[in-house]
Amino acid sequence: MSDRPASWRMPTPKQMEKLATSRGRSVGQERQPGPQDEMPEEYWQAVLDEVPADTKPVGRNAGLRLSELPQYVLRVSCRRCERIVEIQKADAVRLYGQHAIWKEVAQRLLDNTCQNRTGRHEEDGCWPAFGPV
Structure with missing residues (x-):
């Protein structure tokens, strides 16, 4: 037997419901999903409002068109094989056009000279990292 007085007993479920309703709370009405x-x-609204990862800018200037870039020499490196590719802005405009987006041009430059070929589509290619020149 317990040393506690009778007033220390755990209330019954019925007593707990009565206490909760007397304080203005509903008991057991809301169930967890x-x-x-x-x-x-x-949840669905949050999913729809989220910006897709492939539309977020990768670097400061990654989303700019070639004509909008302030640098004369453009540099992109691969985070996977640590290779660095540089191209003059004038050459990039001549090859890809002044309205081409730098992120896409950089990916093309890396892919054209990629040396990490495994044969698996998911693993092939370079991972661009945009940095200052």
Whole structure:
């Protein structure tokens, strides 16, 4: 037996419900969602509002067109094989056009000279890192 007085007993579920309703709370009315339940509307809205990863700018100037870049020499390096490719802005404009986006041009430059070929599409190619010249 316990040394506690009778007033220390755990209340019954009925007593807990009565206490909760007397304080203005609903008990057991709201159940937590489970794996079989539909996702809440807020979740889907957050998914739709999220900016896709491939549209986020990779570097300061990665999303700019070649004509908008201030540098005369453009440099991109590969985070995978650590190779660096440099091209003069005038040559890049001549090869790809002044409205070409630097991020796409840089990826092309790396892919054209990529030396990491495994034969698997997921692993082939370089991973561009844009840095200052």
